[in-house]
Amino acid sequence: VCVCSIFRFALFTLWHWGSLLFLVHLLAYLASIMGNMVIIIITWADHRLQTPMYVLLSAFSYCECCFITTVIPKLLSIFLSGRQTIPFTACLTQAFFSFFLGAIIFFLMAVMSLDRYLAICKPLHYASIMNLRVSFLLIFLCYTLSFILITCLMLKVSQLLFCGPNIISHFFCDITSLIHLSCSDTRSVEMYFFFVTSFVILLSLIVTIIAYSNIVVTILRLPSAKERQKAFSTCSSHLIVLSLMYGSCVFIYLKPKPVNRLDSNKEAALVNMVVTPMLNPVIYTLRNKQVHQALRDTLSRVRLQNSSLPLDIQV
Template identity: 40%
Template structure:
């Protein structure tokens, strides 16, 4: 390290998305609106699924956990981003930075395998409909969910332990709006080659294992759908998977663009746009993607609103 003074910094400065006060105000209002929609949409989806007995099925069980993850996922990033958009000095402590990174990786990895579990659920529903109630038993669903959280915990623990080995020399300015892996690796004066390889293996294994599971499920699903003779049957089968497939495409597209490359390829502008998309935009879009095309969710919401209205005391 050429005799430079290395230290374990007490805090970082998050440079954010822009230096322009006018643009910061616009972004603050936009992100605040998106965060409110995220909280409303995901909390609403979670409560509707929990309160309506008719939605107590494997598909909606997984969807309720997706809403929960997206709600926490967005909350880990967005409030601090909103605070920094208005603050003159955008400090975040070293431990707060590691904590934010830990939960970001934990929730992201968990969501990857949750989307895999949802793809497997759709595979069984379409390719083996008669055995669906037996295969997708409550015990299997709970085991899949537990496995998703355990894998997320392991990934985030490895990631943060690797980041704890870093030292910083001349600067504590992170060229990003939250504590992400790539900009912190770029900031460190430690030889990050081994750490990069470890993180790449962990992140790559998580993304590829879950993506392969999803791809294999949808290859089987597509093969089964093409064998259906009636157009109405094909449309019904496609509509069952369309929402999940759209959510998977958006989520994995931005994740792979950002993380499956070395830190030397880190591009501030492009990576920040992708990061805004998967940390702020996607958690807001998921409730819309999974509810707007879903009559059962709409009907459940109508029933709950009608039930609440009927329960009001007459004046």
Template identity: 45%
Template sequence: VQKGNQSSAQEFIFLGFPGNQNLQISLTVVFTTTYILIVTGNVAIIALVMARPHLQKPMYIFLSNLSFLEIWYTTASVPKAIAVLLGKSKTISFVGCILQMYFIFSMGCTEFFLLSVMAYDRYLAICYPLHYSTLMSSTKSAQLVFLCWVSGFLFMIIHNSLVARLSFCGSNVINNFFCSTDSLIFLACSDTSVVKWVGFLMAIIVILGSCLTTLVSYIFIISTILRIPSAQGRQKSFSTCSAHLVVVMMWYGSNIFLYVRYSKENSLEINKIINTLSIIITPLLNPFIYTLRNKEVKEALGKVFRRTIHQVGTSS
């Protein structure tokens, strides 16, 4: 670490998860297995949507983009976390740290926008079923997906550039397994008030803004479903958005805790646990939630599985 008034760290050291070697090995197995399952499960959903013609509609275009996003969201952090746990590479360069933080947070922003768009899509499908194909065409859904990705990555440029300009003249040990904003702010020796206020404002716009869109959409969805006369009709309508609702609650629950406020030293350990939830647990559960709670996806998977079994049986 360089010294001086405008000094800054040339590299950071990840503390990871302190503990004995057995704990590190156990966590390595958990992280590695989880990462493989995340990639496999989300790739399966993308392949399924691309392979089944009846899934080529906006709802599943959004779902496949969410799966694609989850793959890269975890890839930006988990492989490095595994290397830290193995003790092979506990350091990261200053530039690498800023880039990792940018990609993780940009994809996080994109996911907020994408989940709110998916809620809006379900609102149109349930509240305006006769006009849905006009209101949400394939072209419009593609435009919304593109807007989510562009907005997510553009939104983080200002905040990320402010964090990159901070000075780090003290400890360069990050109490986490990836570069997070709260950890870098804690280590900074220069004034962080502007970074904190910009981060808070962005959290309000991205998290609470998208949350409000999602909440309003579901208020209209639920009120519309309750007016459906038959129990079967209500169940069918709710089944089309139940998986998304579960994912939304998991994602918002873990992230609102982290990004609406900045942590002090005594809460960094808690943040690390919540980070683990949002970075590996939620992306792991998403494919299973959509598989188990979505009738069309279950039926499509069943057909693919039966066809595969039949082909194997025929070839043998």
């Protein structure tokens, strides 16, 4: 039951910066969408990249595009129009999809870590363990598990009573902010929310730590310094993304309750929602020679097709 059918965001007070904030976030949003779309397109346009590693990376990029689309367009409309309100049903929908897609991203990061572990630590068995069928199965499991966890959480949140203040101290419908506004008993919801966030973040973090610990040990045992450098450069991009994602989310959701100030979460959430998705395509492709070559080949094919188009002859 919700007496307050309209929520209001508590955003920035300096509205004379609205146009600048709109432009900055719009450029970041477009850069993130374009960068991730490039990864998806070249993965499926070049048969050489249709391997488990790049299939998982394209699934990760797709989720990143959807993830930021649940939040940034609404934020842009607020900057442009100044209207900071959102209906209750739209707020719950935004909260569901943002956390659902966020959980998928964490699970995919753990799966990508396992893929790198098998490729580096078990190279002789990699082809027999990881293939496209297994990759799609793992992606399906990530979606299914995330859907079950977040659907149960949102059902609990939707049953709360909202009869008091309707000001959300955030720039999107964060579940912690919604629970904070409820005037009913929220202890069971808070416990389940902490369980879900801890399970998603810590499970993927533990899997990632174990995988990369074995990877580092294996790399250090390589006899050639050139081989060690090549192996570290392959994994360094993934480690940068992991540090940004886990660092911001652990700060937001796994802090002790007495120091869990909602206002302090905005900056970390902004890094998680805007900065990281924009940097991911650059980080993943900066040192990847296969992606560079596939992109060059795709652009060459496009130019060749354009140059072979028949020209109109004027008499």
